Amino acid sequence: MDSFLIITSLLKIVGILFVVILPMVSYAVYAERKVSAAIQDRLGPNRVGPAGLFQPIADMLKLLLKEDFTPRTANTFYYWLAPCLAVMPAIITIAVVPFGSTLLGVPMVIADVNIGILFVFAIASLGVYGIVLAGWASNSKYPFLGGIRSSSQMISYELSLGLAVIPVFLLVGSLRLTSVVQYQIEHGWFIAPFVGDWLNPWKWLLAVPMIISFVVFVIAIFAETNRLPFDLPEAEQELAGGYHTEYSSMKFALFFLGEYAAMITGSAIIATLFFGGWHFPGIPDGSHGWIFGLINIAVFFAKVAALIFVFMWVRWTLPRFRYDQLMRLGWLFFFEIALVNIFIVAAILAYLPNK
Amino acid sequence: MSPFLFWFFALMMLVFGIAVVVNRNPVASALSLVVSFLGLAALFVSLDAYFIGIIQVLVYAGAVMVLFLFIIMLLGLRAEARRQINWLASAGAIAVALALVLQIFYVVGHFKSAGQRFPPLARPMTDDVRNIGALLFSNYNLPFQIIGVLVLVATIGVILLSRREPR
Numbered sequence: 001m002d003s004f005l006i007i008t009s010l011l012k013i014v015g016i017l018f019v020v021i022l023p024m025v026s027y028a029v030y031a032e033r034k035v036s037a038a039i040q041d042r043l044g045p046n047r048v049g050p051a052g053l054f055q056p057i058a059d060m061l062k063l064l065l066k067e068d069f070t071p072r073t074a075n076t077f078y079y080w081l082a083p084c085l086a087v088m089p090a091i092i093t094i095a096v097v098p099f100g101s102t103l104l105g106v107p108m109v110i111a112d113v114n115i116g117i118l119f120v121f122a123i124a125s126l127g128v129y130g131i132v133l134a135g136w137a138s139n140s141k142y143p144f145l146g147g148i149r150s151s152s153q154m155i156s157y158e159l160s161l162g163l164a165v166i167p168v169f170l171l172v173g174s175l176r177l178t179s180v181v182q183y184q185i186e187h188g189w190f191i192a193p194f195v196g197d198w199l200n201p202w203k204w205l206l207a208v209p210m211i212i213s214f215v216v217f218v219i220a221i222f223a224e225t226n227r228l229p230f231d232l233p234e235a236e237q238e239l240a241g242g243y244h245t246e247y248s249s250m251k252f253a254l255f256f257l258g259e260y261a262a263m264i265t266g267s268a269i270i271a272t273l274f275f276g277g278w279h280f281p282g283i284p285d286g287s288h289g290w291i292f293g294l295i296n297i298a299v300f301f302a303k304v305a306a307l308i309f310v311f312m313w314v315r316w317t318l319p320r321f322r323y324d325q326l327m328r329l330g331w332l333f334f335f336e337i338a339l340v341n342i343f344i345v346a347a348i349l350a351y352l353p354n355k
Numbered sequence: 356m357s358p359f360l361f362w363f364f365a366l367m368m369l370v371f372g373i374a375v376v377v378n379r380n381p382v383a384s385a386l387s388l389v390v391s392f393l394g395l396a397a398l399f400v401s402l403d404a405y406f407i408g409i410i411q412v413l414v415y416a417g418a419v420m421v422l423f424l425f426i427i428m429l430l431g432l433r434a435e436a437r438r439q440i441n442w443l444a445s446a447g448a449i450a451v452a453l454a455l456v457l458q459i460f461y462v463v464g465h466f467k468s469a470g471q472r473f474p475p476l477a478r479p480m481t482d483d484v485r486n487i488g489a490l491l492f493s494n495y496n497l498p499f500q501i502i503g504v505l506v507l508v509a510t511i512g513v514i515l516l517s518r519r520e521p522r
Contacts, residue, residue, distance in 0.1 A: 078382070113405050114405060114406075114482055114483070114484060115405045115406055115409050115484060118406070118409045118410070118413060119409055121413060121417075122409045122410075122412040122413035122416075122417055123412070125412075125413060125416075125417030125418065125421070126412070126416060126417055128417075128421050129386075129389070129421070129424075132421070132424055132425070132428070133386075136382065136428050144428075148425070148428075148429075151421060151425065152425075155418070155421065155422075158418075174482070174484075174485075175484055
């Protein structure tokens with residue numbers, strides 16, 4: 001271990017966490033309120049600072065100053081543990097996502113491991129614990145039902161999530177996320193694999209299963225992050241607040257933070273897998289000068305922000321699914337589509353001349 | 356791998372492994388087992404075996420233990436926490452465990468290459484995911500397919516058992 005690697009890694013971790021992810025989370029809440037206001041023809045928060053831009057700070061202060069109430073019957077230790085477990089997975093996942101090319105020769109990914117996407121799925125699957133424990137430790141009816149719902153939902157959609165991206169990795173031939181980005185730079189983004197190779201009919205044929213894969217993956221991410229139209233764990237009409245009904249003050253804020261952090265990570269992974277990561281046609285990578293390295297990072301987070309906007313747009317447009325519809329959709333529809341899709345891509349690849 | 360990391364994660368595994376047995380609360384036991392699995396995964400990762408390490412997390416910590424926790428919570432095992440400790444059974448279990456440890460020491464001590472130092476692993480390692488995949492589909496193809504059939508049989512069995520008889 002040389003000290004250069006350790007120092008740059010630490011800088012990247014601190015930079016990505018405190019300069020990018022956490023501010024992004026707090027401003028995602030602000031953006032959510034503004035977007036919902038625009039969709040419902042309201043003004044939204046506009047009192048604190050210019051155009052309400054300091055609203056996240058006011059929100060945080062308010063949540064910090066609220067009374068931190070623990071129910072008498074709750075299982076105290078697990079009641080405290082659950083909010084921490086809810087935030088961690090979403091933030092750890094960002095470690096393997098390449099958020100830029102290189103900056104002054106340093107690759108802009110915290111851990112470039114050869115199992116990138118498996119790491120993402122493994123850590124994301126740990127996110128269930130926070131929610132299950134919150135529901136159980138509150139020792140109360142509705143949170144428990146919310147926790148049970150959410151964990152069965154997450155387990156169900158993890159399958160479609162994993163199967164949906166297999167076509168991408170069949171094409172790339174490596175689980176490393178930086179290889180995925182590199183492949184897309186050379187062969188066109190996965191959402192449009194024919195770009196740059198317009199006359200190849202196989203590439204046009206390939207676009208069909210890739211788009212299916214993209215749609216299934218995005219829908220599974222919606223279910224995985226418990227966002228509307230799949231936010232059944234916290235369906236207000238049926239379950240009060242769902243698994244965090246008994247939580248207050250900063251502990252509630254942590255669940256909130258976890259949800260938005262999961263949304264940001266989900267968007268980052270969608271951007272990496274299907275939208276070429278930090279790549280944008282015509283912009284060279286960081287080896288051509290530090291300014292391009294910075295632009296690459298900006299491009300990546302612009303894509304993430306655009307995807308977050310889609311998340312919000314969907315939330316304020318579509319009604320919620322019923323629980324049995326959600327489970328049927330996951331098991332009888334997306335699971336099969338993703339499975340068949342793998343065979344289609346494999347068949348195309350078997351006949352694809354010179355890849 | 357740095358010896359400090361090895362001792363840290365090995366100790367973490369052992370402490371939480373003991374906690375699985377000692378805890379009276381089934382939920383606490385299940386969560387201790389999860390932490391123990393994470394320690395094992397960390398040991399694999401520090402040996403550069405990323406694939407095995409992450410599969411450990413994905414399959415055991417992320418899927419199997421979640422189902423365990425689910426069942427424990429739904430059954431509401433309050434009685435388990437108040438049950439008396441059967442000292443005779445505990446003594447028997449400890450004796451069996453000690454016998455196993457002694458056996459392992461005996462067998463390993465009489466190994467031909469025991470005490471020899473192996474050359475350190477070559478770094479950088481080759482792509483372990485690719486290697487495992489290639490081995491599974493070439494040398495171990497038949498066992499791999501047999502396992503596939505076995506899993507299929509189990510799946511069909513579960514569906515048969517959980518199916519409601521049409522009235």
